[in-house]
Amino acid sequence: MNITLYPEKCIACGLCQTMSDVFDYDDDGIVLFADDHQASTMTLSDRTDALLAAKSCPTKAISVD
Numbered sequence: 001m002n003i004t005l006y007p008e009k010c011i012a013c014g015l016c017q018t019m020s021d022v023f024d025y026d027d028d029g030i031v032l033f034a035d036d037h038q039a040s041t042m043t044l045s046d047r048t049d050a051l052l053a054a055k056s057c058p059t060k061a062i063s064v065d
C-alpha cells in the first residue's frame with residue numbers, strides 16, 4: 001500500500017496518530033510519518049491500522065492506494 005500525506009489539509013486534530021503508529025506530528029501538530037519526518041509518501045505492506053486512520057481523517061489529508 002502507498003500512503004501519501006497532504007499536510008496542507010491537516011487540521012492537527014490528532015486522530016490518525018491515536019489509530020496508527022505509522023503517523024506522528026510536527027511541533028504544530030501537523031501529520032508526518034513516524035519513521036521519516038521528511039517523506040510525503042511511503043510504501044508499506046498492508047496495515048489495517050494505517051488504512052483505518054486514513055479513512056478516518058476528517059480532511060482527507062492521508063490517502064492510501
Ligand code: SF4
Nearest residue numbers: 010011013014016057
Ligand atoms: S486525522 Fe487528518 S487532520 Fe487529523 S491529524 Fe491526522 S492527518 Fe491531520
